Every structure is written in C-alpha cells, then in structure tokens.
Amino acid sequence: METVAFAAKNMHFKIRQARKEDCKEVSRMIMELAVYEKMPDQVKISPEELERDGFCQNPFFECLVAEVPEEHKSKEGFTIVGYTLYFYTYSTWKGRSLYLEDLYVMPEFRGNGIGKGLLSKVAEVGKKKQCVRLQLSVLNWNTPTLDFYAAKGAQDLTVSEGWHFIRFDEQNMGNLANEAPKDQ
Amino acid sequence: METVAFAAKNMHFKIRQARKEDCKEVSRMIMELAVYEKMPDQVKISPEELERDGFCQNPFFECLVAEVPEEHKSKEGFTIVGYTLYFYTYSTWKGRSLYLEDLYVMPEFRGNGIGKGLLSKVAEVGKKKQCVRLQLSVLNWNTPTLDFYAAKGAQDLTVSEGWHFIRFDEQNMGNLANEAPKDQ
Numbered sequence: 001m002e003t004v005a006f007a008a009k010n011m012h013f014k015i016r017q018a019r020k021e022d023c024k025e026v027s028r029m030i031m032e033l034a035v036y037e038k039m040p041d042q043v044k045i046s047p048e049e050l051e052r053d054g055f056c057q058n059p060f061f062e063c064l065v066a067e068v069p070e071e072h073k074s075k076e077g078f079t080i081v082g083y084t085l086y087f088y089t090y091s092t093w094k095g096r097s098l099y100l101e102d103l104y105v106m107p108e109f110r111g112n113g114i115g116k117g118l119l120s121k122v123a124e125v126g127k128k129k130q131c132v133r134l135q136l137s138v139l140n141w142n143t144p145t146l147d148f149y150a151a152k153g154a155q156d157l158t159v160s161e162g163w164h165f166i167r168f169d170e171q172n173m174g175n176l177a178n179e180a181p182k183d184q
Numbered sequence: 185m186e187t188v189a190f191a192a193k194n195m196h197f198k199i200r201q202a203r204k205e206d207c208k209e210v211s212r213m214i215m216e217l218a219v220y221e222k223m224p225d226q227v228k229i230s231p232e233e234l235e236r237d238g239f240c241q242n243p244f245f246e247c248l249v250a251e252v253p254e255e256h257k258s259k260e261g262f263t264i265v266g267y268t269l270y271f272y273t274y275s276t277w278k279g280r281s282l283y284l285e286d287l288y289v290m291p292e293f294r295g296n297g298i299g300k301g302l303l304s305k306v307a308e309v310g311k312k313k314q315c316v317r318l319q320l321s322v323l324n325w326n327t328p329t330l331d332f333y334a335a336k337g338a339q340d341l342t343v344s345e346g347w348h349f350i351r352f353d354e355q356n357m358g359n360l361a362n363e364a365p366k367d368q
Contacts, residue, residue, distance in 0.1 A: 015365065030276045042277045049279055058242050061274040087274050090245040092214045092286050093226045095233055098357075102276050116363075123352070123360035134357045140346035153356030157349040162324035164342035165349070168307070172337030173282075173318045176307035179300075181199065 011072060011112040015121050018063035018083065023050040025080040026063060033104045037139060061087040064121055066105065066114045074108060081109040084118040086125070091133070098126040100136040119152070137165065195256060195296040199305050202247035202267065207234040209264040210247060217288040221323060245271040248305055250289065250298045258292060265293040268302040270309070275317070282310040284320040303336070321349065 018026060027047040034040045053060040066082035073079045082105035089097045100122060105114045126134050138145050157163045202210060211231040218224045237244040250266035257263045266289035273281045284306055289298045310318050322329050341347045352360065
C-alpha cells in the first residue's frame with residue numbers, strides 16, 4: 001500500500017504507511033488516546049523507541065496514519081489526525097492473526113469515516129498476509145468503542161467464551177526469568 | 185539458548201528451542217491442549233503450516249519444547265512431553281512485550297516442574313529482548329491455570345481493569361477489507 005485519498009462528508013484525507021519521521025506525531029496521539037482511556041500516567045514510550053522498534057529489520061509493529069490537507073489542519077496546526085498501530089500474532093488453532101493495538105482519530109475529525117478507513121485498511125493488510133482473524137481489546141466501560149466494533153461484526157470473546165487477559169509485569173517477568181534453568 | 189537439562193522429583197527433562205522437525209509433535213500437543221480447553225473442533229492448523237510460519241525468514245512465533253529421555257517416554261512412546269509457543273507484541277504505552285499463546289505439559293508429566301521451567305525460559309527470552317511484560321489469556325472456568333499464573337505474580341486485567349477481548353473472524357475481516365479505500 002502506498003497512500004489512499006478520498007473524501008467523505010466534505011473532508012478529504014489520505015491513509016498511508018507511517019514513516020520514521022511520523023513517530024513524534026504518533027507519539028502525541030498515543031498520549032491523547034491514553035487520556036481518553038483515563039490512563040495517561042501509563043504512557044512511558046518515547047518517539048525514539050517507536051522509531052527503533054517500528055523501523056528496524058524485523059519491526060515489532062506496523063503503523064498507518066491518516067493525513068488531511070493543510071487547509072483542514074487541526075486548530076493546533078496538525079495535519080496527521082489519526083493512526084492505527086498493529087502487529088502479527090499467531091493462533092495455534094487457526095494460524096496467522098493480526099492484532100490491532102490502537103486505532104485513534106482526533107475528536108474534531110471524527111464522523112468523517114477516518115476511523116472506518118483506518119480499520120478497513122488494516123483488515124486489508126490481514127487479508128493479504130493470509131491472516132484468519134483481527135483481534136483487539138477494549139475496556140468494558142468504553143461503550144462507544146465496543147459499539148463501533150460490534151457494528152462491524154466483531155465478537156466480544158470475554159463475554160461469549162470467557163477469555164480473560166493475564167499479565168506479568170516487568171518485575172514479575174524478571175522474577176520468573178531469574179528462576180529459569182540455566183543453559184548448558 | 186541451546187538446551188537446558190535438569191532433574192526435578194526424579195524426572196530428568198530438557199528444554200530446547202523447537203526445530204522444524206518437531207512440528208508434528210507440537211501439533212499433536214496443540215490438539216491435546218484444545219481437548220482440555222473443550223474446543224478440539226476449533227483446531228485447523230497443520231504441522232506443515234507450523235513449519236511454514238515458525239521457521240521462515242521473519243517467523244510469526246517462537247516455540248520451546250520439553251523433552252524427556254527415552255527411559256521416561258510416555259505410555260504412547262512420546263519423548264516430547266511439553267511445549268510453549270510465544271511471539272512478540274507491542275504496547276504503545278510501554279513498548280516491546282511478549283505474548284504466551286500456549287503452555288502445555290502432558291498430564292502424566294505434570295508435577296515435575298516442566299511447566300514452570302517452560303514459563304521461566306519464556307520470561308528469560310522476554311528479559312533478554314527488553315520486553316516489559318509477558319501476557320496471555322485464560323478461560324475464566326480454568327481455575328487451575330488461573331491459579332498457576334496468579335501464584336507466580338500475574339494479574340487478571342479483565343478483572344482489575346475491565347479489558348475485553350474483541351475478535352473479527354475471517355469472514356468479518358474480509359468484509360472490512362472489501363470496504364477499504366483503494367490505493368492510488
């Protein structure tokens with residue numbers, strides 16, 4: 001994919017793969033999304049880490065950005081107004097899968113089909129790469145987002161099958177690692 | 185890591201990276217695990233797909249196996265008696281993460297520290313690769329497994345923060361992809 005440009009409800013925008021130099025803008029929007037999710041103090045990532053991890057030999061993620069022309073820039077002067085960040089996962093039942101870590105459109109640009117455009121471009125990547133599903137996670141109080149995905153055919157697996165998210169944080173992962181049997 | 189060998193409760197075993205030729209055995213244990221999880225009809229993966237996706241240029245997953253010596257082989261004659269399959273994910277709040285897709289030890293070999301050995305070796309990989317967390321998902325009725333991870337310091341994020349798993353299956357992902365704006 002190179003770029004996609006189209007107009008919806010009088011708002012022109014294009015969707016393109018993020019470049020290394022977009023990481024500062026992506027980083028800004030990651031923080032905006034975390035504020036919306038009520039956990040801004042959780043964000044520890046820097047633009048430099050995004051550059052290192054997303055633009056290396058075997059990148060840890062891929063990223064698309066949505067861009068509007070200068071004349072439609074945000075009140076703060078931004079032209080990159082949305083992003084999505086995703087990566088490949090693997091199901092031992094079904095095979096290659098895609099995981100949508102983030103999908104975000106700045107509030108003043110919502111209602112123009114940008115979120116839908118980003119999501120469908122990610123789905124297109126998944127289809128091309130022979131992935132069999134697209135997964136993500138949403139906070140249970142975030143009804144607008146849950147509704148957004150449900151309306152497009154997504155299933156809530158925590159409700160339907162009872163899957164729970166389990167996490168070892170860095171400290172507990174480190175403790176486990178320290179107990180690992182030594183290599184011979 | 186090459187191999188790890190040690191003895192616990194009189195059972196010698198070693199943990200090593202899976203090789204392409206182990207995929208048939210891993211495939212057998214994937215099915216055993218799915219039977220335990222009460223969803224055997226969900227398994228569609230073949231040993232050939234595991235070979236293709238795990239042993240290519242940019243593999244979609246990594247895998248460790250636990251092996252016992254011939255004299256301790258299972259009643260069916262198997263010496264590969266456990267496995268774990270994991271891959272790299274990415275948090276836009278924290279950075280590199282590891283996701284544990286499967287961890288399995290054959291029933292007759294449990295209680296020998298093999299599960300703990302596999303888990304701690306994965307944590308060690310995470311630490312070496314500068315991952316900040318190790319995540320996984322568990323079915324809510326699977327109390328022994330939830331207890332196993334909780335005892336080692338894991339947190340249930342569905343309970344504590346309200347995260348839900350959302351999935352677009354292949355059909356719905358395909359529908360989305362078909363609606364993607366065309367590249368220019």
